[in-house]
Each structure stands twice: as structure tokens, then as C-alpha cells.
Amino acid sequence: MMPGIPGETLEGVFTMKNLTDAIRIKSFIRDRHCRRAAILGAGYIAMEMSEALKRIGLQTTIVYRGKLPVKKWDGEFSKVVLEEITRNGVEFIPGRKPMAIDKGREGSLQLVTDGGVIETDVILMGLGVTPEVDLAKSVGCAIGEGTGAVQVDFTQKTSRDGIWSAGDCCEVFHRVSRRWTSIPLGDIANKQGRIAGSNIGGRPARFEGAVGATAFRVFDLEVAACGLSEKEALDSGFNPESTLVWGTSTARSMGGPRLGLKIVADRSTGKLLGAQAAGRGGAVRKIDVLSACLWNGFDLGELGYLDLAYAPPFGGAWDLIHIAAQELLREIASS
């Protein structure tokens, strides 16, 4: 997505969609001897880009309309992400709306915001993506109202016989919300492509959907999530309650790094609805386990006693997952 501001098509302003973009950005930075970079947006792509730019020596600034990065995650985890990027020398400027991009002196760029002008050499747009559906529309395939993505069934077939769709452009069934959503991620695109191909080739196959598992690394921090956030749970008609616990990624006696885990469950049914985690190691492991739990639905009560591979280098005898589940069960029982 582009911000829709004057100057956004100037040379030195890039979106990040494919390998060609990456090559163009790297060439530009090298050929123009860029020293400074500005990133618009603060999602996980913006976080990953800030690390990449910092690692090749650029003075890197993230400019964001909101207060904290990665708004998909709980504010506590967003703060941990903010600490990680600033600790690594990335500048984060919150509460700024981009107004225009101008040419500066000697080939530089000026990012004009509602709070002042930021001088830079290259600007990257990390504002999210919208599904590319022009081709599908042109041949009459139905587009999802809420998602803007191509409607498909469980075989990846579109509303038009003989036309299949796979990847970021099409919808995916969310097994927790039980709704068709847009989840533009590479692993899902791969799975859909294989299912579509199998059906096109004459071997029936179904794509059983996703649970919204996602992860990114920024510098030494792992950040991951699955299922629904409280807001998404509310929007999907659930009655969510959540808890956020902090522990370590090893047994406490071994003094591993801090690891935070938030889980969301439905008050009415006691079912797990979603989870988020952040820490220097261990976060993705927790989310992968909880993704598997979400696949077929899982009770909080069971989650509190789930059998996981225990050894002190990998966690406590009571895993953070157990602790969070039991804590949330108590909260729901006492409320």
C-alpha cells in the first residue's frame, strides 16, 4: 500500500513486495551511497527492514502514525519490540503522519510530516498490502466483501468454474474465527498453491485453513502470534478473556532470557482462542505448540496440563503455557 501523498513516486521511494524490489533497493543504496533511510509504517515488515538497513550501516528511522510498533501484538510486547530496535540504534518517531515527499539537496529526500521534515536518502513503504485482484475481477471471479480478496472454496476454486486461486490475492479459512480472511503469508500461499495444483491436475484435495500463526525476528528478539487477539475475538462473536505472563525460556534456575506469553480464551466455552509471545528465544516454540492446539480447538483446562518435552535447558517443569492457562482459568472462574 502507498500512503497517497504527493511525491510518493519519486526516485528513492520503494515498496517491498518481491525479490526485484529487494535488488532495486540494494542497488539504489549502494549506487547513491545512501547513509540514511526512513521507513513508513511499523508492522513486522518495517521491523525486519529496520534491522536489514541498520546491519548494512544506515542511520535508520521509523516514522509511524501510532504510538507503538507491531500493533497486532499486546502493548507490553510492542514495548519490548521498541526497546529492541532502539537498543540496536534504530530511531522510532511515533505520532507522525506523512504529508508529502520532496526532493532535498544533492539527491536526498525530504519526508514531510505533520510534525516536521525528516531528511533522508531512501524511503521504504511498510504500510501493509492489499490483495491484487484485477485479473480475477476482469474474468468475473467474486471478491470477498470484507477482505477484498478472491473468494475460493476449500479446493481453492474461485466462483468461476475452471478458475482456481492461491496466494496473497485470495481468501483463507480461519479455523478459529470460522470466517474467510486475508492472511498474506508465504507458507499459506505455498500450501494453497499445492492444493490448487492437485485439484487442477485431477487429484482432489482440500485446504483445511489456517489458525493465523505468524512470527518475525527483529535483531535478537522473537515475536510470534496465533489465533485471535481480544479485538478479533470480539469481532468474531466470542466473549474473550486474556492473561499475560512473564517467565524465562529455560528453567528459572538456569537463568535464561525473559519470555512473555499472552493467551486469549472464550469465557463461555473455556476454549483457547489465541496467543502471542515475545522474547529472546522460545517465543516461536510456544506459538507453534499453541497453533497445533488451536487447530482442532483446545480447552484451557487441558492446556494447563498438556504434556510437553520438559528438560531444564528448555523450560520449567511447569511450562509457561501451563502457567498462563491455569492463570487464565482462575481469572475466568473468579469473574
Added chain:
Amino acid sequence: MMPGIPGETLEGVFTMKNLTDAIRIKSFIRDRHCRRAAILGAGYIAMEMSEALKRIGLQTTIVYRGKLPVKKWDGEFSKVVLEEITRNGVEFIPGRKPMAIDKGREGSLQLVTDGGVIETDVILMGLGVTPEVDLAKSVGCAIGEGTGAVQVDFTQKTSRDGIWSAGDCCEVFHRVSRRWTSIPLGDIANKQGRIAGSNIGGRPARFEGAVGATAFRVFDLEVAACGLSEKEALDSGFNPESTLVWGTSTARSMGGPRLGLKIVADRSTGKLLGAQAAGRGGAVRKIDVLSACLWNGFDLGELGYLDLAYAPPFGGAWDLIHIAAQELLREIASS
């Protein structure tokens, strides 16, 4: 367990059961200025002890009747474990049966085997454990025939009203084999203790059992398993088929360390039965996911498309779990 050989009660010969044992062993090594240690057995406790002894500077030798360490795991993984300990300077002597322990010169010990005498200063027994059931027997609690452990129900109650049991001494329900087994692990003991306490205190609770999730670290290697091995699956009446795949713990483009994953499934039902993994990072994560999958049963077909948190630092778009599941499904289909 002790080997039942002459001299096994000599000073300097230790079992490893609790914290007191650890303190006694450390004191003995320090006070006697031990330079050499021998470990009998080659299970995961023996592996962990070999690392601990090597790290404090002792010349460490593992003496084992069989050919390869950690026989619970596939031979391919046992070989990786053997490489890891020998790379770190631990000597592994296979195919040797201990016959006796004698006093040597100047306070040293002689471990007499069927293949020669090993001179050492301290000997650790890592031959496994048997449930301690004397107290339970003395009050008339039933003992499991196959397990030798105290029989309990899902509330941890023994066969005698008013007596509960928890921990390594009692049985645990295995959710995959659907049988009562003995799994002497700290996390299971903790869970059973809490359930027993809750029931004793008047709040009914059930312990829903385990799936055999287990892990250990030796030097830089993670080794883990869950569910049933092929042999255990056969013994439990299943019709097992397995596959073992190698990949990396990150996306291949990032060149992470090698990671091996073996999965076992039932030919008749296509259900996952068990898994094993080994690698320098990532093995426990795979096993934790698969433990969650085993909890309520999981089809291989679904496992091949399970939604996991994908990002290149944490694996490929097709996770090793997907690759193994699809591979095994093809094997079963073509056989």
C-alpha cells in the same frame, strides 16, 4: 537401578536420584581430586552426566553393553548423539558388560568388564530407575503388573480408598497407547502431585495423562521424542510405518544447523503415533508441536498442512513437520 555386581557398594560408586546424590558426588570429586570418571549406561541421564563431568575437567568414559547411546531413539539419532559426545572429548566404550568393581591403587577404582579393566576415580550408575513401591505395597495398594508402579486412577487415587499416589512411583495413562505406563519424569510428577492434592483437598480434578514427551540436551545437541516408537507402537497393537527426514532449523537459504525428524504413524488409520528429533537447535520445538498434535490424535494428512508460525529464521515455508508428514503419507499410500 544397580548392575548387581561385586563391589558396587564401594566408596566412589554413586547412583543419581536426588539433590543429595548430586552434592555427594560433587564433594567426592572435589575432596578426592578425581581426574577420571566412568559412567555405566548410555541413556539420557548418562549423556547429561558425561557433559557435566567433562565440563568440570574430568576424563570421562561411558561404558555400555549395547552398541549406540540413547536406544530409545532411532539409530540415526543415536549416531548423532555419539558424534556430539565424542567431539566433546567423552570416551564411549560400547559392547562391554560390567562384571565387578575393585579397589585400585591410591584410592582409585577398577571397573572390571568382559572386555578388560577400566581404571577410574569415580563411577556413576546411569542404568535407569525402578518405581519405589515398598510403602505402597506395605499398605496394600495394587501394583501394576507390567510397570511395577503403583496403580492409580485418573484422580491419582490408588486401589485403596483414602490413599493417593503421585510421581515416579506410580503409573501414568499414555494417551497414544491408551495404556497405563511408567514415565518417571519431573514434569509429570508435578502435574500428578497437583491433581492428587486437589482431590485430597476436596476439589475434584482429573489428570488426563501424557503423550510421552521427553527431551534432553547434551553439549550443543537437542534430542527429543514424543508418543510411541515403532516398537512401542507394535507392542500396543498398532500397524506402524515411519519416515526420517533431515532439514535445517532455519530456512535453507539461511544455512541453519541440521535437524532430523522421524515420525511414526498407523497405516490403518493414518493417525500420528510418535516422533523423534535431534539437532543443534529446533528439535524440542518440533516435538512440542507434535506432542500437542498427539494429545487428541491427529491425521497425517492434516499434519502435512498444519499452520505453524513461519519466518525464515525459524524454518522453511514448508516446515520439516510438513515434509515428514507428506513423505510418510506417500510411503503408506504406495505400500
